[in-house]
Amino acid sequence: MAAAAGVSTATVSRVLNNPALVRPALRERVQDALRTLGYVPHGAARALASNRTRVMGAIVPTLGVSIFANGVEALQDRLGEAGYGLLIANSQYDLEKEYQEIRALIERGVDGLVLVGNERLPESRALLRRAAIPYVVTYVSEAAEAAPAVGFDNFRSAYEIAAHLVDLGHRRFALATSPSGANDRIRARRQGILRCLADRGIETEPPVLELPYAMESGRDAVRRIVKDFPQVTALVCTTDFLAIGALAEARILGLAVPRDLSVAGFDDLEFAASLSPALTTVQVPAREIGRIAADRLVGALAGEAVETATVLPARVILRESTGAPRASALLAG
Amino acid sequence: MAAAAGVSTATVSRVLNNPALVRPALRERVQDALRTLGYVPHGAARALASNRTRVMGAIVPTLGVSIFANGVEALQDRLGEAGYGLLIANSQYDLEKEYQEIRALIERGVDGLVLVGNERLPESRALLRRAAIPYVVTYVSEAAEAAPAVGFDNFRSAYEIAAHLVDLGHRRFALATSPSGANDRIRARRQGILRCLADRGIETEPPVLELPYAMESGRDAVRRIVKDFPQVTALVCTTDFLAIGALAEARILGLAVPRDLSVAGFDDLEFAASLSPALTTVQVPAREIGRIAADRLVGALAGEAVETATVLPARVILRESTGAPRASALLAG
DNA sequence: CTCCCTTCTGTAAGCGCTTACAGAACAGGC
DNA sequence: GCCTGTTCTGTAAGCGCTTACAGAAGGGAG
DSSP states (O other): OGGTTTTTHHHHHHHHHHHGOOOHHHHHHHHHHHHHTTOOOOOOHHHHHOOOOOOEEEEEEETTHHHHHHHHHHHHHHHHHOOOOEEEETTTTOOHHHHHHHHHHHTTTTTTTEEESOOHHHHHHHHHHHOOOEEESSSEEEEEEESSEEOOOOOHHHHHHHHHHHHOOOOOOOEEEEOOTTTTHHHHHHHHHHHHHHTTOOOOOOOEEESSSSHHHHHHHHHHHHOOOOOOEEEESSSHHHHHHHHHHHHHOOTTTTOEEEOOOOOOGGGGGGSOOBBBBBOHHHHHHHHHHHHHHHHHHHTTOOOSEEOOOOOOOOOTTTTOOOHHHHHHO | OHHHTTOOOHHHHHHHHHHGGHHHHHHHHHHHHHHHHHHHHHHHHHHHTTTOOOOEEEEEEETTTTHHHHHHHHHHHHHTTOOOEEEEEETTTOOHHHHHHHHHHTTOOOEEEESSOOOEEEEEHHHHHHHHHOEESSSSSOSSSSOOEEOOOHHHHHHHHHHHHHHOOOEEEEEOOOOOTHHHHHHHHHHHHHHHHTTTTTSSSOEEEOOSSSSHHHHHHHHHHHHTTTOOHHHHHHHHHHHHHHOOOOOHHHHOTTTTEEEEEOOOOOOGGSSSSSBBBEEHHHHHHHHHHHHHHHHHTTTOOOOOEOOOOOOEOOOTOOOOOOOOHHHHH
């Protein structure tokens, strides 16, 4: 390659990495040669010599949940624009697996890392510290570690959606949640809901149904409510998945939503708006999170000062699945 | 590191890559040192010396479509088990962007590549040829190139779902499809449907509505049908997204599904089964595709002979959104 | 025209591994 | 105990780049 343009490899390298260093005439000669030869730099050699792989890593619980899929897509788009690649891995909501994946990504030499949530094994933190690479924690509003956070306030949004239901007149609640082990986002949502009810003077302790992460679980929740907690008029779910299942089961059982039962979700999946009734839920700024996480990482590598936390708005979207409870329910409550 | 165990770097390398070459006693001494020092190999140096990055690349149209998100997740899982990482990129259904991403991934030195579909720029093919890395094309049932295919038969499945509707007694059809440019899968589905209708002697040429890929488009389709093609009793969509929008709009307009209008989708998204009515659609084996694509790539690098094509079953799932047309419609048709 | 200073280009030393090759260690046969 | 053959380990040469350093080229002042 260098020979073809009659220059040294050093000059070629400069044309590629810092063209301003090379006199225009020479630069163009090299660029021509580059083009006609269809030269493709050797990434590994570059990485070894420069100590930068130009690849970032991201570990999300699963791509099967669209807020993560969308976040990763936005992350990749932005990183691509900045000249970085993206290595991905899934933790499956398992801290041990997350540790393994962090290790694997560090070994592959990622320049930076995007993680989800604040819950992490001590070994993971140690690994991160030793690797001395920048990383951001996402989908949460504050970082428990030195890393900046990019996300939204799960507690607060959940609090607000519960408040909306209280304002509508509901007094008897039930809560359906996916497993909260190793998932601080879900725990924050749950706590936000319970805290709101407590603050608003709801005296009846709401049943909390912790169920597997699946639509089927939402159905179970409704069956349980009908059977064991018939006074309940509002079901708050910590994810849309559960809420969608709940809506489906309510229809099957002949419960009118929201007249007999109000249902609220969280995440605002694409389908939430097209359900019948359309689902009241919290819109999660997934793409925004991905985009900003990319910027933070690229910025950190460029030596920018890091923000501690970027808290994005997560709005409650009022739709048809929540409404005032029936008068009879109010009396019964 | 080597010093800590009192051996040469060559021996350490052997312990890591081919332990059988090292005498057990020495091997353990080295492994101990490895552990206590928390040694992490330097990926780029390894890649440079061995000419293998242990990273694969995948380019999908978008992660926002869950069949691709699930496929990528399964792909990553399997590759991870085999010791490979996964670099991802999105083409956004744009062949030019796909070319750019292929180039970027090759430059990063991926050992193999997973692509979607058979439609590709000549430049992309040239790049792939020159890079001389194995790759597989997915979500299609045959490869137009030297690469093996891992997927299912879009044409055939679409044909079958159309046949189901004809069997139910439908004679007036409409077709809603997402953009088919740069998307051979969608084109195959469309052709499968049209071919079936032709084979079955449906004489009225069905209107084909090509619309943007969005739920909203499904709504548009139903409005168009009501307005311009009132005799239509069956709407066949090339993706569930459109079908779900169609179902939503039908409800709004007071059309009973399937009595007034049968609606069929394609993809079997998670929600398809929970809609009301539940959607008749084609189940796409996304995870299976990801898993097998990983195996093919890993196998090719291990020198295994390549299969030409792996065609997985994609079953039609009959649910509630399709049924016999009203008698009056039949007469009108 | 010479000298000095600035700007550009080439030389060469790595980056941290893998691996061909050669030499050391050991076992077995005589 | 010596020789041969086998098994193991060390030596050293890269892998294809980047970059510090030095040397060449060019420009202006005297």
